[in-house]
Amino acid sequence: MRHPLVMGNWKLNGSRHMVNELIDGLRKEVSSVDGCDIAIAPPFIYLDQAKHQASGSHIMLGAQNVDINLSGAFTGETSANMLKDIGMKYVIIGHSERRTYHKESDEVIAEKFAVVKEAGLIPVLCIGETEAENEAGQTEAVCAKQLDAVLKTMGAPAFGNSVIAYEPVWAIGTGKSATPAQAQAVHKFIRDHIAKHDAKVAAQVIIQYGGSVNASNAAELFSQPDIDGALVGGASLKADAFAVIVKAAAAAKKA
Numbered sequence: 001m002r003h004p005l006v007m008g009n010w011k012l013n014g015s016r017h018m019v020n021e022l023i024d025g026l027r028k029e030v031s032s033v034d035g036c037d038i039a040i041a042p043p044f045i046y047l048d049q050a051k052h053q054a055s056g057s058h059i060m061l062g063a064q065n066v067d068i069n070l071s072g073a074f075t076g077e078t079s080a081n082m083l084k085d086i087g088m089k090y091v092i093i094g095h096s097e098r099r100t101y102h103k104e105s106d107e108v109i110a111e112k113f114a115v116v117k118e119a120g121l122i123p124v125l126c127i128g129e130t131e132a133e134n135e136a137g138q139t140e141a142v143c144a145k146q147l148d149a150v151l152k153t154m155g156a157p158a159f160g161n162s163v164i165a166y167e168p169v170w171a172i173g174t175g176k177s178a179t180p181a182q183a184q185a186v187h188k189f190i191r192d193h194i195a196k197h198d199a200k201v202a203a204q205v206i207i208q209y210g211g212s213v214n215a216s217n218a219a220e221l222f223s224q225p226d227i228d229g230a231l232v233g234g235a236s237l238k239a240d241a242f243a244v245i246v247k248a249a250a251a252a253k254k255a
């Protein structure tokens with residue numbers, strides 16, 4: 001049985017005050033939840049503070065990005081080993097906002113996947129099509145290409161103890177989530193695509209959905225057989241809304 005993961009991607013939001021308030025709120029709301037892994041990914045500068053604030057709870061920490069290099073003359077960057085050093089568990093890579101605004105290619109993202117695995121951290125690989133690609137019927141081709149970048153360089157076993165987040169770009173921050181049936185169809189495609197290489201790895205890889213997940217639509221999304229939790233943006237900035245999503249994921253897998 002796969003254990004769902006609900007992860008909050010705070011993106012470029014937060015302050016010292018908010019880190020303390022939000023984590024304190026979450027700790028109260030989710031203290032009795034079991035059956036769902038919980039993580040948050042605040043901005044880099046607050047990761048250490050967040051780790052301390054969450055200590056003793058089952059809220060895990062993740063980073064929103066990582067560099068492909070481990071050390072040296074790379075001004076402004078953060079390495080996978082540094083993230084490991086401060087107690088991170090997950091690293092989000094390939095988010096569509098980084099693909100778009102920072103021109104990250106599939107090849108660079110595959111390199112990031114490799115350094116994250118090498119450091120003993122869990123990559124959360126974001127994939128998904130744009131609205132134009134969706135309308136052109138290219139959803140599966142785009143997802144396959146984004147997965148293949150990692151499959152080609154590292155092989156299917158790299159997806160063992162890794163997370164994939166299917167985030168259709170048109171659903172991110174728009175309030176227009178994919179329907180549960182639409183998301184399920186793509187999640188099944190993703191799992192089947194990995195199964196062509198390694199059925200065992202495909203059966204256990206966590207595939208999260210992301211894109212306008214909120215307290216109202218989460219339960220129905222999680223009722224789908226191949227949706228293993230969510231990567232949540234806006235709704236992760238409010239403890240009560242995020243907790244509803246976490247509880248929905250835990251309940252779905254017990255049902």
Ligand SMILES: O=C(CO)COP(=O)(O)O
Pocket residue numbers: 009095167171172173174175210211212213231232233234235
């Ligand atoms: O990009 C996302 C998570 O990584 C989704 O963002 P929203 O939940 O705000 O749509």
